[in-house]
Amino acid sequence: MSAAPGRIRALFLGDPQAGRVVPPSGFTAHLTLFASGAMAFLAVFALALSLASGRLADRWADELAKSATLRITAPAGQRAAQTDAALEILRQTPGVASARALSAEEQAALLAPWLGADIPMDDLPVPQLIEVIEGEPGYDGAGLRLRLGAEVPGAVLDDHTRWRRPLVEAANSLRRLGWVSIALIAGAMAAMITLAANAALAANAQVIEVLRLVGARDRYIAGAFIRRFTLRALIGAGVGVALGMIGVALLPEASEEGGFLTGLGFRGVGWLWVLLVPVLGAAVAFAATWRAATRRLKELT
Amino acid sequence: MIELDNVAYSYGGGELLSDVSVRLTPGSFHFLTGPSGAGKTTLLKLVYGALMPTAGSVRAFGADLRGLDRDQTALLRRKIGVVHQDCRFLDHLPVAENIALPLTVSGRDLAAESANLGELMAWVGLRERADALPPELSGGERQRAALARAVIMSPELIVADEPTGNVDWEMSQRLLQLLVELNRMGKTVLIASHDLALIRAAKNHVQARVLRISNRRLQLAGADL
Ligand SMILES: Nc1ncnc2c1ncn2[C@@H]1O[C@H](COP(=O)(O)OP(=O)(O)OP(=O)(O)O)[C@@H](O)[C@H]1O
Ligand SMILES: [Mg+2]
Numbered sequence: 194m195s196a197a198p199g200r201i202r203a204l205f206l207g208d209p210q211a212g213r214v215v216p217p218s219g220f221t222a223h224l225t226l227f228a229s230g231a232m233a234f235l236a237v238f239a240l241a242l243s244l245a246s247g248r249l250a251d252r253w254a255d256e257l258a259k260s261a262t263l264r265i266t267a268p269a270g271q272r273a274a275q276t277d278a279a280l281e282i283l284r285q286t287p288g289v290a291s292a293r294a295l296s297a298e299e300q301a302a303l304l305a306p307w308l309g310a311d312i313p314m315d316d317l318p319v320p321q322l323i324e325v326i327e328g329e330p331g332y333d334g335a336g337l338r339l340r341l342g343a344e345v346p347g348a349v350l351d352d353h354t355r356w357r358r359p360l361v362e363a364a365n366s367l368r369r370l371g372w373v374s375i376a377l378i379a380g381a382m383a384a385m386i387t388l389a390a391n392a393a394l395a396a397n398a399q400v401i402e403v404l405r406l407v408g409a410r411d412r413y414i415a416g417a418f419i420r421r422f423t424l425r426a427l428i429g430a431g432v433g434v435a436l437g438m439i440g441v442a443l444l445p446e447a448s449e450e451g452g453f454l455t456g457l458g459f460r461g462v463g464w465l466w467v468l469l470v471p472v473l474g475a476a477v478a479f480a481a482t483w484r485a486a487t488r489r490l491k492e493l494t
Numbered sequence: 495m496i497e498l499d500n501v502a503y504s505y506g507g508g509e510l511l512s513d514v515s516v517r518l519t520p521g522s523f524h525f526l527t528g529p530s531g532a533g534k535t536t537l538l539k540l541v542y543g544a545l546m547p548t549a550g551s552v553r554a555f556g557a558d559l560r561g562l563d564r565d566q567t568a569l570l571r572r573k574i575g576v577v578h579q580d581c582r583f584l585d586h587l588p589v590a591e592n593i594a595l596p597l598t599v600s601g602r603d604l605a606a607e608s609a610n611l612g613e614l615m616a617w618v619g620l621r622e623r624a625d626a627l628p629p630e631l632s633g634g635e636r637q638r639a640a641l642a643r644a645v646i647m648s649p650e651l652i653v654a655d656e657p658t659g660n661v662d663w664e665m666s667q668r669l670l671q672l673l674v675e676l677n678r679m680g681k682t683v684l685i686a687s688h689d690l691a692l693i694r695a696a697k698n699h700v701q702a703r704v705l706r707i708s709n710r711r712l713q714l715a716g717a718d719l
Contacts, residue, residue, distance in 0.1 A: 216584075403584055406571065
Protein backbone atom coordinates (compact mmCIF):
# COMPACT_ATOMS: atom_id res chain seq x y z
CA MET A 194 0.00 0.00 0.00
CA SER A 195 2.80 2.38 0.92
CA ALA A 196 4.29 1.98 -2.55
CA ALA A 197 1.11 3.26 -4.21
CA PRO A 198 1.91 7.01 -4.34
CA GLY A 199 5.33 6.25 -5.79
CA ARG A 200 3.79 3.97 -8.31
CA ILE A 201 1.23 6.55 -9.35
CA ARG A 202 4.02 9.11 -9.63
CA ALA A 203 6.00 6.75 -11.84
CA LEU A 204 2.91 6.06 -13.92
CA PHE A 205 2.40 9.73 -14.47
CA LEU A 206 5.96 10.86 -14.99
CA GLY A 207 7.24 7.59 -16.37
CA ASP A 208 10.09 7.70 -18.80
CA PRO A 209 9.59 10.03 -21.73
CA GLN A 210 10.53 7.29 -24.18
CA ALA A 211 7.41 5.34 -23.19
CA GLY A 212 5.31 8.02 -24.85
CA ARG A 213 6.85 7.20 -28.20
CA VAL A 214 6.19 3.49 -28.22
CA VAL A 215 2.46 4.08 -28.66
CA PRO A 216 1.78 5.86 -31.95
CA PRO A 217 -0.12 9.12 -31.76
CA SER A 218 -3.79 8.43 -32.33
CA GLY A 219 -5.74 11.19 -34.02
CA PHE A 220 -9.40 11.05 -33.19
CA THR A 221 -9.18 9.81 -29.61
CA ALA A 222 -6.87 12.73 -28.87
CA HIS A 223 -9.36 15.22 -30.26
CA LEU A 224 -12.27 13.50 -28.55
CA THR A 225 -10.54 13.68 -25.19
CA LEU A 226 -9.50 17.28 -25.62
CA PHE A 227 -12.95 18.35 -26.71
CA ALA A 228 -14.85 16.33 -24.11
CA SER A 229 -12.74 17.53 -21.22
CA GLY A 230 -12.84 21.10 -22.48
CA ALA A 231 -16.63 21.11 -22.81
CA MET A 232 -17.10 19.38 -19.48
CA ALA A 233 -14.79 21.78 -17.68
CA PHE A 234 -16.66 24.71 -19.24
CA LEU A 235 -19.95 23.33 -17.92
CA ALA A 236 -18.40 22.56 -14.56
CA VAL A 237 -17.35 26.19 -14.17
CA PHE A 238 -20.96 27.32 -14.51
CA ALA A 239 -22.27 24.60 -12.24
CA LEU A 240 -19.66 25.64 -9.72
CA ALA A 241 -20.57 29.31 -10.07
CA LEU A 242 -24.24 28.47 -9.58
CA SER A 243 -23.51 26.32 -6.59
CA LEU A 244 -21.24 28.84 -4.90
CA ALA A 245 -23.61 31.75 -5.57
CA SER A 246 -26.68 29.94 -4.27
CA GLY A 247 -24.61 28.85 -1.29
CA ARG A 248 -23.73 32.46 -0.55
CA LEU A 249 -27.35 33.43 -0.93
CA ALA A 250 -28.57 30.64 1.34
CA ASP A 251 -26.01 31.57 3.97
CA ARG A 252 -26.90 35.25 3.86
CA TRP A 253 -30.63 34.63 4.02
CA ALA A 254 -30.25 32.07 6.76
CA ASP A 255 -28.15 34.57 8.68
CA GLU A 256 -30.77 37.28 8.38
CA LEU A 257 -33.41 34.78 9.27
CA ALA A 258 -31.69 33.78 12.42
CA LYS A 259 -30.95 37.33 13.33
CA SER A 260 -34.31 38.84 13.98
CA ALA A 261 -38.02 38.95 13.96
CA THR A 262 -39.98 42.13 14.48
CA LEU A 263 -42.84 42.79 16.82
CA ARG A 264 -45.02 45.67 15.70
CA ILE A 265 -47.21 47.46 18.20
CA THR A 266 -49.99 49.50 16.76
CA ALA A 267 -51.88 51.24 19.47
CA PRO A 268 -53.31 54.65 20.24
CA ALA A 269 -50.61 57.05 21.41
CA GLY A 270 -51.74 56.80 25.01
CA GLN A 271 -51.41 53.02 25.22
CA ARG A 272 -48.34 52.52 23.14
CA ALA A 273 -45.76 52.73 25.91
CA ALA A 274 -47.74 50.44 28.21
CA GLN A 275 -48.29 47.84 25.51
CA THR A 276 -44.62 48.02 24.54
CA ASP A 277 -43.58 47.33 28.10
CA ALA A 278 -46.07 44.47 28.38
CA ALA A 279 -44.79 42.95 25.15
CA LEU A 280 -41.17 43.27 26.27
CA GLU A 281 -42.07 41.54 29.51
CA ILE A 282 -43.73 38.68 27.66
CA LEU A 283 -40.72 38.35 25.38
CA ARG A 284 -38.39 38.26 28.35
CA GLN A 285 -40.37 35.34 29.74
CA THR A 286 -40.53 33.47 26.43
CA PRO A 287 -38.02 30.63 26.19
CA GLY A 288 -35.99 30.78 22.97
CA VAL A 289 -35.88 34.56 22.76
CA ALA A 290 -32.31 35.67 23.27
CA SER A 291 -33.09 39.34 23.57
CA ALA A 292 -35.74 41.86 22.73
CA ARG A 293 -35.31 45.60 22.38
CA ALA A 294 -37.65 48.40 21.52
CA LEU A 295 -36.28 50.52 18.69
CA SER A 296 -35.67 54.15 19.58
CA ALA A 297 -37.47 56.94 17.76
CA GLU A 298 -34.24 57.80 15.92
CA GLU A 299 -33.80 54.23 14.70
CA GLN A 300 -37.39 54.12 13.49
CA ALA A 301 -36.94 57.42 11.71
CA ALA A 302 -33.79 56.06 10.06
CA LEU A 303 -35.75 53.05 8.81
CA LEU A 304 -38.38 55.31 7.29
CA ALA A 305 -35.99 57.91 5.93
CA PRO A 306 -35.49 56.19 2.55
CA TRP A 307 -39.24 56.34 1.99
CA LEU A 308 -40.39 59.51 3.66
CA GLY A 309 -37.33 61.73 3.78
CA ALA A 310 -34.90 62.49 6.57
CA ASP A 311 -36.70 65.18 8.53
CA ILE A 312 -40.15 63.80 9.10
CA PRO A 313 -42.04 64.73 12.21
CA MET A 314 -42.29 61.22 13.62
CA ASP A 315 -44.48 62.22 16.51
CA ASP A 316 -47.27 63.34 14.17
CA LEU A 317 -47.36 60.03 12.32
CA PRO A 318 -49.22 56.97 13.52
CA VAL A 319 -46.08 54.89 13.22
CA PRO A 320 -46.16 51.62 15.14
CA GLN A 321 -43.50 50.92 17.73
CA LEU A 322 -41.06 48.23 16.59
CA ILE A 323 -39.44 45.70 18.86
CA GLU A 324 -36.47 43.74 17.55
CA VAL A 325 -36.55 40.13 18.69
CA ILE A 326 -33.34 38.10 18.50
CA GLU A 327 -33.96 34.42 18.44
CA GLY A 328 -31.91 32.07 20.57
CA GLU A 329 -30.87 28.52 19.96
CA PRO A 330 -33.21 26.61 19.87
CA GLY A 331 -35.82 29.04 18.66
CA TYR A 332 -39.05 30.11 20.31
CA ASP A 333 -42.49 28.72 19.66
CA GLY A 334 -43.97 31.30 17.25
CA ALA A 335 -47.58 30.13 17.52
CA GLY A 336 -47.49 30.08 21.34
CA LEU A 337 -45.97 33.53 21.46
CA ARG A 338 -48.62 34.84 19.12
CA LEU A 339 -51.42 33.40 21.26
CA ARG A 340 -50.05 34.99 24.38
CA LEU A 341 -49.48 38.35 22.71
CA GLY A 342 -52.96 38.22 21.23
CA ALA A 343 -54.44 37.78 24.71
CA GLU A 344 -52.31 40.31 26.57
CA VAL A 345 -51.12 42.90 24.05
CA PRO A 346 -53.94 43.45 21.56
CA GLY A 347 -51.95 45.84 19.35
CA ALA A 348 -48.99 43.50 18.82
CA VAL A 349 -48.22 41.76 15.51
CA LEU A 350 -45.31 39.36 15.33
CA ASP A 351 -43.58 39.48 11.96
CA ASP A 352 -41.03 36.72 11.94
CA HIS A 353 -39.87 36.76 8.26
CA THR A 354 -39.49 33.03 8.59
CA ARG A 355 -42.82 32.51 6.96
CA TRP A 356 -41.66 33.60 3.56
CA ARG A 357 -37.91 33.32 3.76
CA ARG A 358 -37.50 29.79 5.01
CA PRO A 359 -38.66 28.25 1.70
CA LEU A 360 -36.31 30.59 -0.10
CA VAL A 361 -33.38 29.45 1.98
CA GLU A 362 -34.37 25.90 1.24
CA ALA A 363 -34.59 26.68 -2.46
CA ALA A 364 -31.17 28.27 -2.41
CA ASN A 365 -29.81 25.28 -0.56
CA SER A 366 -31.25 22.84 -3.06
CA LEU A 367 -29.84 24.97 -5.85
CA ARG A 368 -26.44 24.64 -4.23
CA ARG A 369 -26.85 20.87 -3.94
CA LEU A 370 -28.02 20.74 -7.55
CA GLY A 371 -24.82 22.53 -8.57
CA TRP A 372 -22.70 19.91 -6.86
CA VAL A 373 -24.77 17.07 -8.29
CA SER A 374 -24.24 18.61 -11.74
CA ILE A 375 -20.50 18.67 -11.18
CA ALA A 376 -20.57 15.02 -10.15
CA LEU A 377 -22.63 14.17 -13.25
CA ILE A 378 -20.25 16.13 -15.45
CA ALA A 379 -17.32 14.20 -13.96
CA GLY A 380 -19.19 10.95 -14.56
CA ALA A 381 -19.98 11.82 -18.17
CA MET A 382 -16.38 12.82 -18.72
CA ALA A 383 -15.17 9.55 -17.21
CA ALA A 384 -17.50 7.66 -19.56
CA MET A 385 -16.28 9.55 -22.62
CA ILE A 386 -12.64 9.16 -21.74
CA THR A 387 -13.19 5.47 -21.06
CA LEU A 388 -14.63 5.17 -24.55
CA ALA A 389 -11.75 7.10 -26.07
CA ALA A 390 -9.17 5.10 -24.13
CA ASN A 391 -10.80 1.83 -25.15
CA ALA A 392 -10.78 2.95 -28.77
CA ALA A 393 -7.11 3.86 -28.50
CA LEU A 394 -6.29 0.55 -26.83
CA ALA A 395 -8.16 -1.37 -29.51
CA ALA A 396 -6.54 0.60 -32.31
CA ASN A 397 -3.16 -0.19 -30.81
CA ALA A 398 -3.76 -3.87 -30.10
CA GLN A 399 -0.85 -4.82 -32.39
CA VAL A 400 1.48 -2.37 -30.70
CA ILE A 401 0.50 -3.67 -27.29
CA GLU A 402 1.11 -7.22 -28.44
CA VAL A 403 4.61 -6.38 -29.66
CA LEU A 404 5.35 -4.58 -26.41
CA ARG A 405 4.23 -7.60 -24.41
CA LEU A 406 6.34 -9.87 -26.62
CA VAL A 407 9.51 -7.90 -25.93
CA GLY A 408 8.90 -8.00 -22.19
CA ALA A 409 6.94 -4.83 -21.35
CA ARG A 410 4.95 -5.05 -18.16
CA ASP A 411 1.27 -4.08 -18.11
CA ARG A 412 2.17 -1.13 -15.92
CA TYR A 413 4.52 0.23 -18.57
CA ILE A 414 1.99 -0.12 -21.38
CA ALA A 415 -0.90 1.23 -19.30
CA GLY A 416 1.32 4.10 -18.19
CA ALA A 417 1.92 5.20 -21.78
CA PHE A 418 -1.84 5.48 -22.35
CA ILE A 419 -2.62 6.93 -18.94
CA ARG A 420 -0.04 9.68 -19.28
CA ARG A 421 -1.33 10.60 -22.67
CA PHE A 422 -4.99 10.78 -21.71
CA THR A 423 -4.35 12.53 -18.41
CA LEU A 424 -2.30 15.18 -20.12
CA ARG A 425 -4.91 15.71 -22.81
CA ALA A 426 -7.68 15.97 -20.23
CA LEU A 427 -5.61 18.46 -18.26
CA ILE A 428 -5.03 20.62 -21.31
CA GLY A 429 -8.63 20.35 -22.52
CA ALA A 430 -10.03 21.12 -19.07
CA GLY A 431 -7.60 24.01 -18.68
CA VAL A 432 -8.89 25.60 -21.89
CA GLY A 433 -12.50 24.85 -20.91
CA VAL A 434 -12.04 26.47 -17.51
CA ALA A 435 -10.40 29.53 -19.05
CA LEU A 436 -13.34 29.96 -21.44
CA GLY A 437 -15.84 29.31 -18.66
CA MET A 438 -14.19 31.94 -16.50
CA ILE A 439 -14.33 34.45 -19.31
CA GLY A 440 -18.02 33.60 -19.63
CA VAL A 441 -18.62 34.12 -15.92
CA ALA A 442 -16.65 37.35 -15.97
CA LEU A 443 -18.87 38.66 -18.78
CA LEU A 444 -21.97 38.22 -16.60
CA PRO A 445 -23.26 41.50 -15.11
CA GLU A 446 -21.75 42.61 -11.81
CA ALA A 447 -23.50 41.68 -8.61
CA SER A 448 -26.03 44.38 -7.69
CA GLU A 449 -28.85 44.88 -5.25
CA GLU A 450 -31.52 45.19 -7.94
CA GLY A 451 -30.33 42.19 -9.90
CA GLY A 452 -30.42 40.03 -6.80
CA PHE A 453 -29.45 36.46 -7.29
CA LEU A 454 -28.86 36.33 -11.05
CA THR A 455 -26.16 38.96 -11.04
CA GLY A 456 -24.26 37.45 -8.13
CA LEU A 457 -22.96 34.50 -10.15
CA GLY A 458 -19.28 35.46 -10.22
CA PHE A 459 -16.56 33.89 -8.13
CA ARG A 460 -15.37 35.56 -4.96
CA GLY A 461 -12.36 34.88 -2.80
CA VAL A 462 -11.84 31.17 -2.22
CA GLY A 463 -14.27 30.50 -5.06
CA TRP A 464 -11.42 31.10 -7.48
CA LEU A 465 -9.47 28.25 -5.94
CA TRP A 466 -12.38 25.93 -6.54
CA VAL A 467 -12.30 26.87 -10.23
CA LEU A 468 -8.62 26.05 -10.44
CA LEU A 469 -9.43 22.61 -9.06
CA VAL A 470 -11.60 21.82 -12.09
CA PRO A 471 -8.71 20.93 -14.47
CA VAL A 472 -7.07 18.93 -11.69
CA LEU A 473 -10.31 17.06 -11.16
CA GLY A 474 -10.60 16.53 -14.93
CA ALA A 475 -7.08 15.10 -15.05
CA ALA A 476 -7.82 12.87 -12.07
CA VAL A 477 -10.97 11.59 -13.75
CA ALA A 478 -9.03 10.87 -16.95
CA PHE A 479 -6.28 9.15 -14.97
CA ALA A 480 -8.74 6.86 -13.20
CA ALA A 481 -10.80 6.15 -16.32
CA THR A 482 -7.77 5.29 -18.47
CA TRP A 483 -6.22 3.23 -15.72
CA ARG A 484 -9.37 1.16 -15.41
CA ALA A 485 -9.80 0.76 -19.17
CA ALA A 486 -6.15 -0.17 -19.69
CA THR A 487 -5.88 -2.67 -16.86
CA ARG A 488 -9.04 -4.38 -17.99
CA ARG A 489 -8.01 -4.46 -21.60
CA LEU A 490 -4.50 -5.70 -20.94
CA LYS A 491 -5.77 -8.60 -18.85
CA GLU A 492 -7.60 -9.86 -21.91
CA LEU A 493 -4.38 -10.12 -23.90
CA THR A 494 -1.69 -12.75 -23.45
CA MET B 495 17.37 -24.26 -18.76
CA ILE B 496 14.15 -25.29 -20.50
CA GLU B 497 12.32 -28.47 -19.61
CA LEU B 498 9.15 -29.75 -21.24
CA ASP B 499 7.53 -32.71 -19.50
CA ASN B 500 4.80 -34.68 -21.25
CA VAL B 501 3.49 -31.51 -22.78
CA ALA B 502 0.32 -31.61 -24.84
CA TYR B 503 -1.33 -28.75 -26.64
CA SER B 504 -4.55 -28.23 -28.54
CA TYR B 505 -6.10 -25.03 -29.90
CA GLY B 506 -9.51 -26.38 -29.01
CA GLY B 507 -9.91 -29.12 -31.61
CA GLY B 508 -7.86 -32.28 -31.55
CA GLU B 509 -4.44 -32.37 -29.93
CA LEU B 510 -1.74 -30.74 -32.03
CA LEU B 511 1.11 -31.88 -29.82
CA SER B 512 1.08 -34.88 -27.49
CA ASP B 513 3.47 -36.15 -24.90
CA VAL B 514 6.32 -33.83 -25.78
CA SER B 515 9.31 -34.06 -23.47
CA VAL B 516 12.58 -32.31 -24.15
CA ARG B 517 15.38 -30.58 -22.29
CA LEU B 518 17.44 -27.70 -23.60
CA THR B 519 20.69 -27.56 -21.66
CA PRO B 520 22.67 -24.33 -21.41
CA GLY B 521 24.86 -23.73 -24.47
CA SER B 522 23.07 -26.29 -26.61
CA PHE B 523 22.01 -25.72 -30.23
CA HIS B 524 18.72 -27.25 -31.40
CA PHE B 525 16.82 -27.26 -34.63
CA LEU B 526 13.11 -27.94 -34.63
CA THR B 527 11.74 -29.18 -37.90
CA GLY B 528 8.61 -30.69 -39.35
CA PRO B 529 6.13 -30.04 -42.13
CA SER B 530 4.17 -26.82 -42.29
CA GLY B 531 1.34 -26.88 -39.79
CA ALA B 532 3.03 -29.54 -37.65
CA GLY B 533 3.15 -27.21 -34.66
CA LYS B 534 6.69 -25.75 -34.67
CA THR B 535 5.56 -22.23 -33.89
CA THR B 536 3.17 -23.59 -31.30
CA LEU B 537 5.96 -25.48 -29.56
CA LEU B 538 8.16 -22.38 -29.49
CA LYS B 539 5.31 -20.36 -27.99
CA LEU B 540 5.01 -22.96 -25.27
CA VAL B 541 8.72 -22.51 -24.59
CA TYR B 542 8.57 -18.74 -24.14
CA GLY B 543 5.29 -18.71 -22.30
CA ALA B 544 3.00 -17.23 -24.95
CA LEU B 545 0.88 -20.39 -24.71
CA MET B 546 0.23 -22.65 -21.75
CA PRO B 547 0.23 -26.43 -22.30
CA THR B 548 -3.10 -28.20 -22.04
CA ALA B 549 -1.30 -31.03 -20.24
CA GLY B 550 2.16 -31.53 -18.80
CA SER B 551 4.49 -28.79 -17.65
CA VAL B 552 7.00 -26.32 -19.05
CA ARG B 553 9.80 -25.05 -16.82
CA ALA B 554 12.12 -22.22 -17.79
CA PHE B 555 15.06 -21.08 -15.69
CA GLY B 556 13.78 -23.31 -12.92
CA ALA B 557 10.27 -21.88 -12.74
CA ASP B 558 7.06 -23.53 -13.83
CA LEU B 559 5.55 -21.18 -16.42
CA ARG B 560 2.05 -22.01 -15.28
CA GLY B 561 2.74 -20.36 -11.95
CA LEU B 562 3.89 -17.04 -13.41
CA ASP B 563 1.74 -13.95 -13.16
CA ARG B 564 1.69 -11.34 -15.93
CA ASP B 565 4.60 -9.35 -14.56
CA GLN B 566 6.72 -12.46 -14.15
CA THR B 567 5.89 -13.51 -17.70
CA ALA B 568 7.12 -10.10 -18.87
CA LEU B 569 10.35 -10.59 -16.96
CA LEU B 570 10.78 -14.08 -18.45
CA ARG B 571 10.52 -12.62 -21.93
CA ARG B 572 13.45 -10.36 -21.21
CA LYS B 573 15.54 -13.47 -20.57
CA ILE B 574 14.50 -15.19 -23.80
CA GLY B 575 15.29 -13.51 -27.10
CA VAL B 576 12.61 -14.37 -29.63
CA VAL B 577 12.76 -13.97 -33.40
CA HIS B 578 9.12 -14.25 -34.44
CA GLN B 579 8.13 -15.91 -37.66
CA ASP B 580 6.46 -12.70 -38.80
CA CYS B 581 9.03 -10.39 -37.17
CA ARG B 582 6.63 -8.04 -35.42
CA PHE B 583 7.82 -4.45 -35.30
CA LEU B 584 6.36 -1.12 -34.29
CA ASP B 585 5.94 0.36 -37.73
CA HIS B 586 5.94 3.97 -36.52
CA LEU B 587 9.40 3.74 -34.96
CA PRO B 588 12.70 3.61 -36.88
CA VAL B 589 14.62 0.35 -37.02
CA ALA B 590 17.14 1.39 -34.38
CA GLU B 591 14.40 2.15 -31.87
CA ASN B 592 12.69 -1.13 -32.69
CA ILE B 593 15.87 -3.02 -32.04
CA ALA B 594 16.28 -1.13 -28.76
CA LEU B 595 12.67 -1.73 -27.76
CA PRO B 596 13.42 -4.48 -25.19
CA LEU B 597 15.81 -2.05 -23.48
CA THR B 598 13.24 0.73 -23.60
CA VAL B 599 10.42 -1.27 -22.07
CA SER B 600 12.62 -2.63 -19.31
CA GLY B 601 13.58 0.90 -18.33
CA ARG B 602 17.27 0.72 -19.29
CA ASP B 603 19.16 3.89 -19.93
CA LEU B 604 19.35 4.02 -23.73
CA ALA B 605 22.18 6.53 -23.75
CA ALA B 606 24.36 4.10 -21.80
CA GLU B 607 23.57 1.33 -24.25
CA SER B 608 24.01 3.30 -27.46
CA ALA B 609 27.50 1.96 -28.16
CA ASN B 610 26.14 -1.53 -27.70
CA LEU B 611 23.27 -0.80 -30.04
CA GLY B 612 25.59 0.62 -32.70
CA GLU B 613 27.81 -2.43 -32.52
CA LEU B 614 24.87 -4.79 -32.75
CA MET B 615 23.45 -2.95 -35.75
CA ALA B 616 26.81 -3.16 -37.48
CA TRP B 617 26.99 -6.87 -36.64
CA VAL B 618 23.69 -7.55 -38.44
CA GLY B 619 24.67 -5.12 -41.21
CA LEU B 620 21.90 -2.59 -40.57
CA ARG B 621 23.95 0.41 -39.59
CA GLU B 622 22.98 2.29 -42.74
CA ARG B 623 19.31 1.50 -42.25
CA ALA B 624 19.03 2.69 -38.64
CA ASP B 625 16.57 5.47 -39.44
CA ALA B 626 14.41 3.51 -41.85
CA LEU B 627 10.91 2.50 -40.80
CA PRO B 628 10.24 -1.27 -40.66
CA PRO B 629 7.85 -1.27 -43.64
CA GLU B 630 10.70 0.10 -45.76
CA LEU B 631 12.95 -2.90 -45.06
CA SER B 632 13.52 -5.89 -47.31
CA GLY B 633 12.66 -9.36 -46.06
CA GLY B 634 16.26 -10.13 -45.15
CA GLU B 635 16.71 -6.80 -43.41
CA ARG B 636 13.59 -7.48 -41.36
CA GLN B 637 14.94 -10.87 -40.34
CA ARG B 638 18.26 -9.35 -39.29
CA ALA B 639 16.53 -6.56 -37.40
CA ALA B 640 14.39 -9.14 -35.62
CA LEU B 641 17.51 -11.10 -34.70
CA ALA B 642 19.20 -7.96 -33.40
CA ARG B 643 16.17 -7.13 -31.27
CA ALA B 644 16.13 -10.68 -29.92
CA VAL B 645 19.70 -10.50 -28.68
CA ILE B 646 19.98 -6.91 -27.47
CA MET B 647 19.22 -7.87 -23.88
CA SER B 648 21.96 -10.56 -24.03
CA PRO B 649 19.47 -13.29 -23.24
CA GLU B 650 20.73 -16.73 -22.29
CA LEU B 651 18.27 -18.39 -24.65
CA ILE B 652 17.51 -17.40 -28.24
CA VAL B 653 14.42 -18.81 -29.89
CA ALA B 654 14.11 -18.20 -33.62
CA ASP B 655 11.06 -19.12 -35.65
CA GLU B 656 11.97 -19.54 -39.33
CA PRO B 657 14.67 -16.88 -39.12
CA THR B 658 15.55 -17.55 -42.73
CA GLY B 659 11.94 -17.66 -43.88
CA ASN B 660 11.97 -15.21 -46.73
CA VAL B 661 15.58 -14.66 -47.67
CA ASP B 662 17.84 -16.13 -50.31
CA TRP B 663 20.38 -18.84 -49.67
CA GLU B 664 23.27 -16.48 -49.16
CA MET B 665 21.39 -14.36 -46.65
CA SER B 666 20.13 -17.43 -44.82
CA GLN B 667 23.74 -18.57 -44.48
CA ARG B 668 24.64 -15.20 -43.02
CA LEU B 669 21.78 -15.30 -40.53
CA LEU B 670 22.70 -18.82 -39.55
CA GLN B 671 26.27 -17.68 -39.07
CA LEU B 672 25.08 -15.00 -36.66
CA LEU B 673 23.19 -17.58 -34.62
CA VAL B 674 26.19 -19.91 -34.60
CA GLU B 675 28.34 -17.04 -33.34
CA LEU B 676 25.88 -16.42 -30.53
CA ASN B 677 26.03 -20.09 -29.60
CA ARG B 678 29.82 -19.90 -29.51
CA MET B 679 29.45 -17.06 -27.00
CA GLY B 680 27.62 -19.56 -24.82
CA LYS B 681 24.00 -18.78 -25.68
CA THR B 682 21.46 -21.55 -25.95
CA VAL B 683 19.83 -21.56 -29.38
CA LEU B 684 16.58 -23.10 -30.59
CA ILE B 685 15.67 -22.62 -34.25
CA ALA B 686 12.46 -23.76 -35.91
CA SER B 687 12.95 -24.31 -39.61
CA HIS B 688 11.61 -26.52 -42.35
CA ASP B 689 14.69 -25.76 -44.46
CA LEU B 690 16.56 -29.08 -44.37
CA ALA B 691 19.35 -27.81 -46.58
CA LEU B 692 20.03 -25.07 -44.06
CA ILE B 693 20.07 -27.55 -41.21
CA ARG B 694 22.49 -29.78 -43.07
CA ALA B 695 24.73 -26.80 -43.77
CA ALA B 696 24.62 -25.76 -40.12
CA LYS B 697 25.82 -29.15 -38.99
CA ASN B 698 29.17 -28.36 -40.54
CA HIS B 699 29.65 -25.43 -38.18
CA VAL B 700 27.98 -26.40 -34.95
CA GLN B 701 27.13 -29.35 -32.79
CA ALA B 702 23.36 -29.27 -33.30
CA ARG B 703 20.61 -31.64 -32.32
CA VAL B 704 17.64 -31.83 -34.66
CA LEU B 705 14.16 -32.36 -33.23
CA ARG B 706 11.34 -33.27 -35.54
CA ILE B 707 7.61 -33.05 -35.00
CA SER B 708 5.77 -35.84 -36.74
CA ASN B 709 2.40 -37.25 -35.87
CA ARG B 710 2.05 -34.87 -32.94
CA ARG B 711 5.18 -36.26 -31.27
CA LEU B 712 8.63 -34.87 -30.94
CA GLN B 713 11.45 -37.12 -32.07
CA LEU B 714 15.17 -36.77 -32.30
CA ALA B 715 16.06 -36.89 -35.99
CA GLY B 716 18.93 -39.18 -36.81
CA ALA B 717 21.52 -39.35 -39.50
CA ASP B 718 18.84 -39.45 -42.19
CA LEU B 719 19.02 -35.67 -42.38
N1 LIG C 1 -4.30 -19.35 -32.69
C1 LIG C 1 -4.64 -20.48 -33.32
N2 LIG C 1 -5.89 -20.95 -33.20
C2 LIG C 1 -6.25 -22.10 -33.79
N3 LIG C 1 -5.42 -22.85 -34.52
C3 LIG C 1 -4.14 -22.44 -34.67
C4 LIG C 1 -3.69 -21.23 -34.07
N4 LIG C 1 -2.39 -21.07 -34.37
C5 LIG C 1 -2.05 -22.11 -35.14
N5 LIG C 1 -3.09 -22.95 -35.31
C6 LIG C 1 -3.06 -24.20 -36.06
O1 LIG C 1 -2.18 -25.10 -35.43
C7 LIG C 1 -1.45 -25.79 -36.39
C8 LIG C 1 0.03 -25.63 -36.13
O2 LIG C 1 0.39 -24.26 -36.32
P1 LIG C 1 1.89 -23.80 -36.19
O3 LIG C 1 1.90 -22.36 -36.50
O4 LIG C 1 2.40 -24.22 -34.87
O5 LIG C 1 2.58 -24.64 -37.34
P2 LIG C 1 4.09 -24.55 -37.88
O6 LIG C 1 4.68 -25.90 -37.72
O7 LIG C 1 4.78 -23.42 -37.27
O8 LIG C 1 3.83 -24.26 -39.41
P3 LIG C 1 4.72 -23.39 -40.44
O9 LIG C 1 5.89 -24.20 -40.82
O10 LIG C 1 3.82 -23.15 -41.59
O11 LIG C 1 5.09 -22.14 -39.73
C9 LIG C 1 -1.86 -25.26 -37.75
O12 LIG C 1 -2.80 -26.18 -38.30
C10 LIG C 1 -2.53 -23.97 -37.45
O13 LIG C 1 -3.57 -23.72 -38.35
MG1 LIG D 1 5.48 -21.60 -37.84
